[in-house]
Amino acid sequence: MENYQLDKYAQDGQDPKVLDKVLGKILDMLTADEEVNYVAIQKKPAVNLLPDSITVSNKRIFLGEFTKLGLATNFEIFSWQDIKDIAFKEEIFGSKVTVIPYTGENLTIDYIPKTQARKLYQLIKAALDNLQAQKQVKADPKMGIENKPKFDSYIPQDQTKDLPTTSLEAPIAINKQVESNTDPIGASFNNPSAFSPQTPTSVPTQSEPKAMQALDHTIIEDDELTMKLKKLKSLYDKQLITQAEYESKKAEILSKL
Template sequence: MISIDRFLSDEQDPKAVEKVIGKLNDLLTTGEEILYLAVQKKPAVNLMPDSIAITNKRIFYCEPGNLGLTMNFKDISWKNIKEVSFKEELFGSKFICVPQQGENIVTEFIPKVQARKLNQAANEQLEVYKDFLHQQKIEENWASASLINANIQHVADVNPEPIKVTEPIQIAEVVEEPEDETTLKLRKLKNLYDKHLITQDEYEAKKANILDSM
């Protein structure tokens, strides 16, 4: 049985706390713990106040029914909560829970001290949940990267590609042989004839002399 003493530090109604804790004790899951409990304090009649309990897994909204003979519980897990806040007013504070979907859940007449601690406890658990999601995302990314690397290695092991050796391109070297004297004389003679510096008869005669001297 959960002790109620630690939930009475901020002037919570002892009777309301005892009734809520007694009922919540049967609703908590394995590893779930109540971290803070706030109780309404209405300005006029406060016979059946609502309560809000913060656990490490969710927020419980506890509403008395049938003239206090029964208790209705609604809960919302941290993964379904976008943010929480509170607003101080003349008579206590409003505690506001903004879900990921749907309308805001507003509870009025929460004593100011309790509202501040309720808000603090809720935000701390939201941060814990966000850190958990962040760490989970990192682990998933690492797992995906490891799987991809393993698949790449497997493909490489199954279908190893042969190493291609590229042979150097052979470039033929062109070596010009020097002209012999006879060829040089004939080429010069032809050049003179092409420029019309000698006649055809002269060209033929000199050409015959050069060839005869070979």
């Protein structure tokens, strides 16, 4: 076993020599896509040349016991489906870790360093919780999609042709009609008969010519005065006359109204 591989599993004070022996046997028993996640080594207060161990992979848990002066090792191996629960109890000298299978007796290894025991508990609990969640999803597939967005209101595009549609053409046509009816200039050019009721055009009688001529004369005078005012304003804007001249001439023109 290479040193750098030992360092990966000896971060919590595991004995490198014992770790080397345990991993040397465990690695030979791994299946396809299986890898070791953690190894906890027993550490008794007295000298212990043959410590027990607990190894956790991503598929199984191995409880190892050295026998025959370290020449042999007995392993109790459980897949995660065989494990019901994991428990540990912290004592003065380390912790007591107990694996509880669904069938058979509970298996306990004591004197596991407290740091290693806590790490074991976390890893095993996480694996068991994950397995339980997978079982629940298999038993009730709906649980796996409880957060899936709902599309109950979705209507396939090819079915929308049968649905009632709200046409915008009618409101637009009404608006256009309103606009044309409220614009007498546009109505007079586009549709001279748009006004209803129509008012007959009055024809001047023989008694009206003088009045009409007076009105026309007033309009002509107003137009001439307006043109003079505009021309005067244009001269002032171009600074061709002073403001005093502009005001004087303006007053003179307005006096003729």
